[in-house]
Amino acid sequence: MVSRAMSNCYRIGQFARLAGVTVRALHHYDRMGLLKPQRGTSGFRLYCPEDLERLEQIAALKFLGIPLHEIKLLLKHGPLKLVDSLHMQREALAEKRKLIDRAMVAIAAAEKVIQSGQTTDASILRKIIEVIDMQPQEKSMRKYYTEQAWLDRERIRQQTPLETRQKNVRAMRQVFSEIEAAIDLDPASERAQYLTKQWLQLAEYAHGGNEAVRAGNTQAWNDFQNWPRDEQDKLLAAFDLDLNDRAASMLRFESVTKFLGRAVGHKIRSSIPSIRTLYGLDQA
Amino acid sequence: MVSRAMSNCYRIGQFARLAGVTVRALHHYDRMGLLKPQRGTSGFRLYCPEDLERLEQIAALKFLGIPLHEIKLLLKHGPLKLVDSLHMQREALAEKRKLIDRAMVAIAAAEKVIQSGQTTDASILRKIIEVIDMQPQEKSMRKYYTEQAWLDRERIRQQTPLETRQKNVRAMRQVFSEIEAAIDLDPASERAQYLTKQWLQLAEYAHGGNEAVRAGNTQAWNDFQNWPRDEQDKLLAAFDLDLNDRAASMLRFESVTKFLGRAVGHKIRSSIPSIRTLYGLDQA
């Protein structure tokens, strides 16, 4: 019934060597129905030239990173899906490549640190973390920025060393707690205005004077209620607010931002109109 | 006993969100002893800031592609191993990147084929296979070539399209079988000399006139007996020799090469000395 002659067929060992795969892999493909050879009278698998051709196709698609079960479908259902699949795979590979590049950049940075004589675990790992953190940037924040502002923000972040950023965070945490202590003061009071000035100065580190980035930051800040929960939590944690009493922390955070809003409002009201516009507070 | 205060600690869910990992991953790290948090009275895991620091280090090394069990050792045994490990990982990543690049090149070639209107499965896959096969080159053959010759050989291979190579193989197979039929003729006979000339012409496609590559090919060819078994088998299969009776096939192959040797010898003897030298047969 089978049109393939049994001569010119190989048993599994030969075939495996010929094709450059392992016997075990062929067993695997057989059992999963990806490449089912004929069987001889004694149960031995018999692989024919047609099987070699198919195996080469399988190997090719596997090389592209396509999973075996998908290969099975692709070889069954013709080229329509194949085109799609190749496209998707290209993008997936591009993603992977980006990650690998990032990892290699991080290692390179770490090796520079090592060669500079800093061979403590901590300093090496710090450098790696710094370089890795350089690029990720969750996309949940994108919507608050224009395209250019987003790129600028990235650039500014990348130009700021980790240590500096950490110092800023600590400073803001400090100011935050001082504001909480002064929360009942008149926003127009000297103390309140002093703290507000400090706060705004620290915030400036984040946008580096770039107006579009500042606008985005403001928008993001004002929409804190709608951030995804883990982003909210990260910010709360940065201000040393207890996540185990999340509701209370949210309230504390809110009251501080409101205080700042009033204080900045006062500052602006007593300032020139162009600055009012600059800070986008005319409609507020 | 524990110096860490229990305040300021998070339970696993909070901590996971904060650190950007899943709860399951933290369970995993705990069970494998990579990151063991304290436990509260009711058995809940309690993660402290120190744990966050360690988790960040873990995440960093994981990002570099270092397996978790190795990370565990690295964080225990200090920076000596870390330096080594980073170096190795850099090379491993470079390897991976090369493979990804090859895959992307292959997909790009396939998409070109698709855009040219050839949307049959077979033609797409053929193109992919062709591009992938472009580069591998087992290293078992390297030793027969000078460094430059090896590179040249690669280059020549890459410049020859798959179809042409296949045509050459078929032609050599044909000549091979004709030589076998004429194996008892006098190597000096006209028929033998004709076949030998054909053979040498076909062989020329493989080295493209490059002398160093030709010398390498000759060396490799003469050392066939010592090739790794699967390379031998591939060559035998290319000449349509039955691998199920390997010993006989080896003999057939050998007798043909001997015949060719004698015939080429005759050809050379009746030729000018410079060509004798060129073909490296003076010492044979």
Add this chain to the structure above:
DNA sequence: AGTCGGGCCTGACGCAGGGTCAAGGTCAAG
């Protein structure tokens, strides 16, 4: 005729790094 060795068979477990239930314990709020 036995038996040795090599190849083949199936079945089963293991790997990394978790995902995904499932069955049940804790704890604060209503």
Add this chain to the structure above:
DNA sequence: CTTGACCTTGACCCTGCGTCAGGCCCGACT
């Protein structure tokens, strides 16, 4: 006292095979 969010452990699932383990087939030697 229940509900619901969160926690616990245990156990099976995924990919692409590697690596035994135990047993059959077959040709070759004694």
